[in-house]
Amino acid sequence: MIDDIDKKIISLVQGDLPLHPTPFALLAKKVGIPEKKLIERIKGLKKDGIIRRFGATLRHQEAGFSSNAMIAWMAPDERINEIGDLLAGFREVTHCYHRASRKDWPYNLYTMVHGSSRRQCREIAERMSRAAKVNHYLLLFSEKEFKKTSMAYFSEDDQDESI
Numbered sequence: 001m002i003d004d005i006d007k008k009i010i011s012l013v014q015g016d017l018p019l020h021p022t023p024f025a026l027l028a029k030k031v032g033i034p035e036k037k038l039i040e041r042i043k044g045l046k047k048d049g050i051i052r053r054f055g056a057t058l059r060h061q062e063a064g065f066s067s068n069a070m071i072a073w074m075a076p077d078e079r080i081n082e083i084g085d086l087l088a089g090f091r092e093v094t095h096c097y098h099r100a101s102r103k104d105w106p107y108n109l110y111t112m113v114h115g116s117s118r119r120q121c122r123e124i125a126e127r128m129s130r131a132a133k134v135n136h137y138l139l140l141f142s143e144k145e146f147k148k149t150s151m152a153y154f155s156e157d158d159q160d161e162s163i
Contacts, residue, residue: 002050005031009041010051067141068114069121071128072107074136080109083132087111090131092124107138 002010008031017023028038045051075083080098087109088096095112111128115121118141125139 067118070140071111072138073109075109
């Protein structure tokens with residue numbers, strides 16, 4: 001069961017963290033608890049499955065990357081974990097996940113890479129291909145970056161209405 005403090009914490013951490021050397025200290029001050037307690041409660045919410053994921057979203061263009069590509073790989077099923085772990089270890093990779101292939105789509109492993117140009121993304125894919133010994137892949141370049149948003153729970157508007 002979550003309490004009002006948990007709801008306020010969820011409301012604050014679901015968006016962008018403050019660009020500050022100690023963002024959790026700022027959030028803790030807003031909640032009215034010590035920073036250490038805030039971090040403990042976030043860990044507890046994650047452990048209890050209330051928060052499923054806590055991570056960063058890369059806005060690649062704002063970060064200076066003018067090109068990005070989803071690389072679809074045809075990885076042998078018996079090596080999927082080995083290859084996935086290897087590819088996820090490349091510093092240019094921000095996402096790596098496995099999906100079942102389909103009759104009309106033979107790709108089963110996907111990585112998102114970011115670079116300064118399409119050429120650089122192709123070079124990254126070639127390095128990854130050599131390292132993983134997977135020759136069949138397809139680069140799908142992003143044409144437009146859409147606004148990245150998540151669900152908003154326990155927003156201040158919601159809390160104001162309940163008072």
